[in-house]
Amino acid sequence: MLTLTLSTDQPFNLDKTLSCGQVFRWARNDDWWTGVVGNRLIRIQQDGNRLTWDGADESFIYDYFALDLDLPRVLSEIDRDPVIHRAIEECRGLRIIRQPPWECLVSYIIATFTNIPSIKRRITLLCREFGNEISSDGEPCFSFPTREALAGAEECQVRACSLGYRAPFLCHVAQAIQANPGWEATIHNLPYEEARKELMHYQGVGRKVADCVLLFGFGRLEAVPVDVWIERIIRQHYLMSGEKANYEYLRRYAQDYFGPYAGYAQEYLFCMRNDIAKKE
DNA sequence: TACCAGGTAGCTT
């Protein structure tokens, strides 16, 4: 068991960070969160400013949860109106996790046109089918499928993980990535707009998934994924009623309005969606 | 039963 004492001027809220919907492989039992990242099975708990965990070394935890990021500065940058201000007050300490790009890409392709409980269920099925077992005590746990495992999978077997029409997309993406091992470096080295276009060449990756992968997998904190909730929030709280706005308009609006850390504003607003977005 | 969910691909205008 390892521990880490968080500095008091760098807020971190483990519960908000793991429950806000950015990651899909963590579950909470009592005070402990259990999750799988890469080949690591991690158990972690927060008690005030003390973090206790096992399954990973300190440098991994520090980087995964972006504890090196100056969060107060980020939050003061995006704190531009009462709506986002309330989200900041409510969710302070939520940090955008640095997800492994491959896992992030596959996860957010699976996350299209569905709901969060279904996403979690489907990813669990996919890992059980194509991942490696990494623990036998208690209930079995499986690592995320590698590119090779998924590239070699039969489409019907992928489809059997309740993935529906997404199955061929996943097979296609796995094969394309396997054939292009340098994809991560390519994306890393491209400016935002071009990186986005590059990602959108993959089947199943449109504007929204590309923005999710850039934000959650490549640390592009200016990326603003616009899902149905963020669209409602922007329309209801930031635009004139009836103002014409497609995806690109909404995304650019948020980026211009919130600035270089607009992705953080997006995630704080998403976390508050049930309180500030009225359906209809 | 009908509607909705962290949208995308492919087609039409």
Added chain:
DNA sequence: AAGCTACATGGT
């Protein structure tokens, strides 16, 4: 370029 629509599945 911008606007439609089918799409698999499960939850409410």
